[in-house]
Amino acid sequence: MSRSLKQDALTIVEESIRHVLPDNAVKEKLKELNLSRVVLVAIGKAAWRMAKAAKEVLKEKIEKGIVITKYGHSEGEIEGLEIYEAGHPVPDENTIRATERALEIVKDLSEEDTVLFLISGGGSSLFEKPKGSVTLKQLQNITDQLLKSGANIGQINAVRKHLSEVKGGRFAQKVFPARVVCLILSDVLFNRLDVIASGPAHPDLSTSEDALNVLEKYNVQVDENVLKELKDETPKILSNVESYIVADLKLACEKAVEVAERLGYNTAILTTSLECEAREAGFFVGSIAKELVLHDRPVKRPCALVLGGETVVRVKGKGKGGRNQELALAAALKIAGLDGVVVCSIGTDGTDGPTDAAGGVVDGKTVQRIKDSGFDPQAFLENNDSYNALKISNDLLITGPTGTNVNDLILILAK
Ligand SMILES: Nc1ncnc2c1ncn2[C@@H]1O[C@H](COP(=O)(O)OP(=O)(O)O)[C@@H](O)[C@H]1O
Numbered sequence: 578m579s580r581s582l583k584q585d586a587l588t589i590v591e592e593s594i595r596h597v598l599p600d601n602a603v604k605e606k607l608k609e610l611n612l613s614r615v616v617l618v619a620i621g622k623a624a625w626r627m628a629k630a631a632k633e634v635l636k637e638k639i640e641k642g643i644v645i646t647k648y649g650h651s652e653g654e655i656e657g658l659e660i661y662e663a664g665h666p667v668p669d670e671n672t673i674r675a676t677e678r679a680l681e682i683v684k685d686l687s688e689e690d691t692v693l694f695l696i697s698g699g700g701s702s703l704f705e706k707p708k709g710s711v712t713l714k715q716l717q718n719i720t721d722q723l724l725k726s727g728a729n730i731g732q733i734n735a736v737r738k739h740l741s742e743v744k745g746g747r748f749a750q751k752v753f754p755a756r757v758v759c760l761i762l763s764d765v766l767f768n769r770l771d772v773i774a775s776g777p778a779h780p781d782l783s784t785s786e787d788a789l790n791v792l793e794k795y796n797v798q799v800d801e802n803v804l805k806e807l808k809d810e811t812p813k814i815l816s817n818v819e820s821y822i823v824a825d826l827k828l829a830c831e832k833a834v835e836v837a838e839r840l841g842y843n844t845a846i847l848t849t850s851l852e853c854e855a856r857e858a859g860f861f862v863g864s865i866a867k868e869l870v871l872h873d874r875p876v877k878r879p880c881a882l883v884l885g886g887e888t889v890v891r892v893k894g895k896g897k898g899g900r901n902q903e904l905a906l907a908a909a910l911k912i913a914g915l916d917g918v919v920v921c922s923i924g925t926d927g928t929d930g931p932t933d934a935a936g937g938v939v940d941g942k943t944v945q946r947i948k949d950s951g952f953d954p955q956a957f958l959e960n961n962d963s964y965n966a967l968k969i970s971n972d973l974l975i976t977g978p979t980g981t982n983v984n985d986l987i988l989i990l991a992k
């Protein structure tokens with residue numbers, strides 16, 4: 578039986594995500610580094626897998642450690658390590674409790690000690706101690722406003738770094754004179770080390786002025802005490818840190834091409850830095866899909882075009898969704914009525930927005946399936962309700978937490 582485009586899209590996605598699981602890369606790097614007297618701190622959505630891999634290599638060289646990950650992302654006990662789950666994408670009480678514990682664990686270290694810092698996306702929300710007079714409630718409110726504002730992660734984290742005791746390099750300052758070795762799974766475009774998880778162990782390239790400009794540009798309302806705390810500048814020089822990227826979006830896109838070629842597709846990577854409003858990206862991706870079907874270009878069919886990035890959504894509606902689901906729904910509107918084409922958009926961490934979906938896989942009949950159920954697909958898009966639209970058309974992509982997190986992967990398959 579010939580495989581369907583949708584099946585091929587799922588195969589490409591599955592093998593690409595497996596390829597960027599952090600386990601092997603963490604093990605390889607640790608065998609090279611030969612660390613001892615290690616205190617392990619793992620934060621982010623991939624923290625559990627990265628810590629498990631580190632424990633398998635370092636064994637008793639890890640004297641103590643802590644893992645702080647998103648609810649539902651821990652896969653059980655790891656000998657000698659304390660496991661915490663906390664709130665994401667908005668920090669909660671468990672974030673604060675786990676971070677306090679992490680700061681206790683790394684207290685009073687000497688220059689003989691090494692903090693092995695395993696960092697993955699999600700760390701900004703999962704690892705947090707609000708600065709000075711800033712309360713958790715204030716931080717939750719500011720995070721929620723920023724996430725819905727359409728600001729990109731660099732802008733969001735410029736603010737979060739300046740409201741935190743442990744971000745923007747301040748964690749590395751706290752553990753000095755111990756050495757900090759960071760292994761990082763990048764979920765930020767261009768692998769900006771000061772942005773990933775808000776750069777807890779990296780000199781901050783953003784300034785207080787940048788943070789204040791973000792609040793103004795996106796009309797984020799904050800209290801007087803928060804404005805005051807924002808004015809304290811983050812560290813710009815650190816002497817006790819070395820960082821290594823263990824996997825990123827580029828690696829995932831290159832693997833997607835390799836798998837697609839094995840399946841018999843002509844391929845091209847269109848970008849690994851897609852950064853714009855999700856629906857606009859969807860319309861653009863949809864227009865490329867149309868060009869493939871109507872004019873057999875820019876690549877001869879059967880073809881698989883790969884895009885990587887992180888779009889944004891200015892959430893104005895009352896619906897449910899995520900940037901990948903919104904991109905897929907917008908693309909579906911463009912390719913309605915076409916045969917032989919599929920668009921897939923997935924968050925590689927397995928969760929897209931505050932939903933249980935990882936993204937969506939749409940085709941030329943998606944719009945018709947929504948209309949046949951008596952609904953207007955455009956209205957779902959206007960209400961930021963892509964989850965419910967794709968649920969009706971049976972085009973949701975549900976994977977559960979994947980154990981990795983390297984931004985979003987988009988495929989256009991046509992034959
Ligand atoms: N109803 C919605 N429709 C589309 N996107 C949404 C919706 N609600 C929230 N979002 C987007 O989801 C983002 C958070 O989703 P998440 O997948 O957790 O991001 P990340 O993977 O970067 O942590 C927010 O930045 C917000 O823009």
Ligand SMILES: O=C(O)[C@@H](CO)OP(=O)(O)O
Nearest residue numbers: 698699700701773774775
């Ligand atoms: O924690 C963070 O700051 C971001 C980027 O690393 O991750 P996520 O977008 O997954 O919350």
Ligand SMILES: [Mg+2]
Nearest residue numbers: 698730764887
């Ligand atoms: Mg993100």
